[in-house]
Amino acid sequence: MSKNVLIVEDAKMIQKVLSGIFSTNGYKVVGIANNGLEAIDKYFDLKPDLVTMDIRMPKMDGLQALKEIKFKEDTAKQKVNAKIMMVTSVEDDVRAVKVAGLYGASDYIKKPFKTDDLLERVDRVVNHGYNFVKESLDAMKLPSERITKREDDSVSSYVIE
Numbered sequence: 001m002s003k004n005v006l007i008v009e010d011a012k013m014i015q016k017v018l019s020g021i022f023s024t025n026g027y028k029v030v031g032i033a034n035n036g037l038e039a040i041d042k043y044f045d046l047k048p049d050l051v052t053m054d055i056r057m058p059k060m061d062g063l064q065a066l067k068e069i070k071f072k073e074d075t076a077k078q079k080v081n082a083k084i085m086m087v088t089s090v091e092d093d094v095r096a097v098k099v100a101g102l103y104g105a106s107d108y109i110k111k112p113f114k115t116d117d118l119l120e121r122v123d124r125v126v127n128h129g130y131n132f133v134k135e136s137l138d139a140m141k142l143p144s145e146r147i148t149k150r151e152d153d154s155v156s157s158y159v160i161e
Contacts, residue, residue, distance in 0.1 A: 005028065008038075036059060040060075048082045062100070087111060
């Protein structure tokens with residue numbers, strides 16, 4: 001059975017590249033969102049198995065969309081439980097990737113990426129339950145005392161100092 005993919009990306013060229021890679025490798029692209037706001041609605045409407053989420057986008061960035069999705073999913077009666085893979089450019093701060101992991105991203109890949117690298121990462125996330133948080137934070141040697149969890153009225157936030 002093919003896995004359903006939601007692509008969240010504002011760059012049309014990257015949308016086409018990702019769509020082509022997934023479509024020719026046994027995945028079904030069920031939707032494309034151009035920003036984080038669209039991603040939240042499509043996530044719950046389309047119930048994908050995998051989401052590729054750009055970090056930098058207009059209207060709402062990928063980190064905020066990820067945070068909103070995970071919060072809404074925590075309170076939802078029906079959970080989607082899709083794996084979310086962040087797609088990041090080289091300019092994105094390493095901290096953004098760390099925060100994405102703390103918010104619940106399963107993995108990330110840097111743009112530009114090779115097709116084989118993307119498919120390998122997707123396979124280990126979707127089919128083998130891989131989650132980069134533990135491995136990445138350990139590998140980056142980020143002391144746990146520098147990660148603090150803040151609670152406000154509605155959302156848990158993690159701060160890396």
